[in-house]
Ligand SMILES: Nc1ncnc2c1ncn2[C@@H]1O[C@H](COP(=O)(O)OP(=O)(O)OP(=O)(O)O)[C@@H](O)[C@H]1O
């Protein structure tokens with residue numbers, strides 16, 4: 001009755017129940033085996049080390065790092081000399097506005113468009129990967145990259161901080177003191193909060209990536225959107241739209257260093273990221289599942 | 296349940312029995328207005344080695360992209376292995392191996408890792424047999440020795456072979472090969488030809504686009520010719536080549552007399568060129584030996600006498616025109 005029988009076709013195995021796992025693993029190994037990904041992570045790992053060394057040199061010759069020493073630098077910089085753990089907070093504050101999202105923008109922007117321009121996309125689709133399944137795997141692997149990139153910054157900062165400065169009890173923004181263990185826990189939570197902050201932008205990058213067949217164009221456009229949003233967020237005339245810009249609540253993670261923790265802005269950030277992920281995720285899906293793959 | 300639905304749909308609109316690829320009025324107009332495929336009615340019989348011919352830009356790759364569900368037709372329908380595409384592409388494609396417009400590889404991965412990547416994209420591929428299947432595919436295309444090399448260091452022909460290996464990762468019912476011998480050395484071309492024959496003998500239908508007509512003539516049982524997005528002709532290769540009739544050629548020092556005798560015996564399209572007289576080969580019922588005897592009886596001194604069989608190339612040129620310029 002069926003053609004498969006007629007043509008003596010081989011029996012097709014039913015897809016495994018965990019139909020997404022195989023391709024997700026493949027996505028992850030393909031992403032993280034790329035020299036470019038490793039280079040991005042290397043740069044991110046170097047930033048905290050450079051900050052730590054700069055602070056060390058700055059304070060090494062002067063007096064024992066007075067509270068006013070930090071001047072106009074990133075938040076927490078002035079406390080680093082007293083407690084190396086603050087290098088984690090300082091490094092995340094320094095990389096979150098630009099370096100981290102830029103790295104995410106490169107990976108997300110290239111995720112679909114890069115495969116399209118290389119032509120490998122057509123072979124994944126005739127494998128057949130399935131467009132929805134492939135897109136989900138790509139988004140998941142970009143999210144994993146967000147987390148890994150954030151952890152790379154945090155861990156590198158922790159290592160550099162512990163090597164260059166004393167570590168110990170943490171003075172919160174509210175002025176109370178918490179133990180080093182509790183401080184470490186907060187640092188871990190902050191890393192997660194920072195990674196979650198990138199979820200919306202990652203979806204935006206994925207969407208842009210489905211719009212073009214050029215990996216470079218998609219990466220440039222994604223990073224361009226990031227910079228534009230950052231600029232808009234600093235213009236007081238545009239107060240009204242600020243709460244809807246994806247980077248607006250990014251620095252809310254510092255509220256985790258209050259005692260008690262102040263959740264309002266972080267919850268708002270979470271909601272905003274979820275909205276961005278839903279809107280641009282759906283847009284990416286709508287675009288990618290109907291797109292002509294003609295490269 | 297979905298199967299019954301599909302089966303019902305098949306009975307209503309599906310292809311006739313024994314057809315692996317069937318299109319009806321398949322049309323593609325690209326954004327920008329280019330009409331690349333225009334009302335294509337293609338029928339590829341099961342078990343055939345089907346040559347898909349046509350000049351550059353005639354719509355071969357566009358057709359293949361529609362069959363593989365990569366692009367949506369502007370109008371018309373296509374069935375592959377009895378199922379409509381692109382709707383049922385996910386269920387059909389695991390049984391289809393494809394090479395579309397040349398290979399595309401991850402330059403930063405080894406040849407072997409490339410195959411693993413493409414295989415893991417297929418949810419029906421068993422990860423437990425993946426290693427073995429990858430190795431045997433590499434073996435089959437003669438790449439086992441270079442499998443550990445980064446794909447960016449591959450030569451054109453090696454890339455082409457790796458692309459073929461990706462199409463052979465699983466046993467397939469249908470292989471779609473868009474210019475598979477592109478960039479291969481003569482040795483490689485021969486290997487591909489024998490590979491295609493081997494696969495066909497195993498029962499795989501092979502759909503093969505090419506410009507190399509003698510290649511098609513050597514391996515294909517059936518062929519279709521495209522020109523400017525339209526199907527010009529399709530059928531068994533023998534019938535296509537026979538369609539363009541061969542020419543009878545007589546070499547003689549007495550061309551005038553020879554032409555007279557040939558004309559008297561019903562030969563048409565006479566052309567005299569120096570000591571060569573040629574004519575349309577007479578219809579089958581005229582015995583060529585009698586014709587030769589008549590020439591000799593008429594006092595024509597015959598140096599050479601014979602029918603040049605029309606090649607597929609003659610048929611192709613006759614069907615698609617002599618012009619070299621790409622149209623469209
Ligand atoms: N992505 C595209 N967008 C617009 N037009 C296209 C696109 N791809 C192909 N075309 C046009 O469609 C027509 C058919 O192209 P196609 O690639 O199908 O030809 P082909 O028969 O495979 O040619 P070749 O033998 O050179 O590979 C051509 O006129 C081409 O210019």
Ligand SMILES: [Mg+2]
Pocket residue numbers: 355356357396473
């Ligand atoms: Mg082509």
